[in-house]
Amino acid sequence: MRGVFTKGVNKYQKWIEMSMLIAFLILIWFVDNTIPFLIGYFLISLSFRAFMEWKYKREKKEYILTLYSMFIYLFVLVIGFYLI
Template identity: 90%
Template structure:
């Protein structure tokens, strides 16, 4: 609900398609590399919640930086930062409540 209000307030248009498309091919390959590294590390780590928190923090921070650097006028990086904080809040809260 807040995200919808934020889109309206900042005049951010609807995204095309259902999946995220990076701003350039380098972003795509770096995000895939980070995902593969995360999937490999998950086999060797006993407590995966901090690893998951780190993955979201790294991948969404990088995505927000790339959007800010290359598509600043669209202001999509603000939504990415918002979703990053929501994901991290839910994960950290869930981690400490369990």
């Protein structure tokens, strides 16, 4: 399975994803319930990555794997944090 930190399709994607990660880490410092923010971060980050892969590397169809991994991550997070 692919990791969270993979090579981006261009330099802008790398900088935007790093900015989102830094903003998320700063945000969780100030809130008590971080689970909704964690789910939101994964949803936004992986959706952005899938869009960039679809737009710039459509022939490789990597965006399909990114979307599958997004649904798996979200499913595990929701099951793990809300039902257990």
